[in-house]
Amino acid sequence: MAQLNINSMRSYLSSSISSINLNKINGMLAEIDLRNTLTDLGYGARISQGGWIVRNVGAGVFGHHTAVIFPETIQPRTNYAVGRVLGQPALALHTICATMHQIGVNSFYCVPSIATNNDPSSITWQTKQLGIPVVPPYTPLLPTIQNFSARGRRYSFLRYHTNADQIPATSLAEEFTKEHLRVSFQTQYMSEMSDIDGILWGQQYTYPIEIKEKTAGNDSRVGDFFGLDLGPFVKLAFYAAKKGNLHSLFFVREINDTVNRQLVNWWFITFDKLAQYASWVPMAGGKNMQGGGSTVVKIPKTEFTPLTAATLAAL
Helix, strand or coil: CCCCCHHHHHHHHHHHCCCCCHHHHHHHHHHHHHHHHHHHCCCHHHECCCEEEEECCCCCCCCCCEEEEEECCCCCCCCCECCCCCCCCCHHHHHHHHHHHHCCCEEEEEEEEECCCCCHHHEEEEEEEECCCCCCCCEEHHHHCCCCCECCCCCCCCCCCCCHHHCCHHHHHHHHHHHHHHHHHHHHECCEEEEECEEEECCCCEEEEEEEEECCEEECCCEEEEEEEHHHHHHHHHHHHHCCCECCEEEEEEECCCCCCCEEEEEEEEHHHHHHHCCCCCEEEEECCCCCEEEEEEEEHHHCEECCHHHHHCC
């Protein structure tokens, strides 16, 4: 047996994450609640696990190559011994990645192996490309994902002393897995990375999704609105620029207030509508997930669609 316990996961996250504020915790809980809601509505098998979208950096080549990577979630007290039979991705993920491949974004599924119990530094990653006509074997992560510049000098990604006890137990395994994969990749390669909350396989299109928990604001010109940070807005705009059969969705878990955080309703909006109705003048928002200030665009609440089985069936 080669496995990790919860304490080793939390210890790693305390050194890899610079800040764990309330917004980040609430974002994790919103992701869990959305997946549970989709399952209750009969769409649980149509959403992928979280992952990363990564692109190259450098003068003259910035953003010229993009890839998405989805990890197999490392579950605590589970055997991931080197040499075991490696797990396979869900069938829906193949379909999702085929859509990404059609627009020039290579997609990879990554599986871990652990050499030493409770030692995250002993984890290695094997990967295979998805969404292509052939079924390639697993190969080591770093030589397989190409077109990224090697990091010229060492950079310490594990230098923080954050209290990771705040991370909900239900989010811990996925958060640890994503962070370890991110650090493993960026330790070797220069890149810009942004998280993917998930990808929804709809009836007509494939939708990368952004998930946020919000209270509705009010503006005399816009009326009731939800705000979206500029960073996620730009990421959704990237998907729109690629287009093809790829669209994107912004999901909002509306809550009554920031103290009780009781669910009012789940809403969603396509990026086409979001871009059409978002305010042209950004405004200052609250703290972002990294603990800094944010700048948001306002989207009228009236342009959002309630999340139901019927509205999902129309996607």
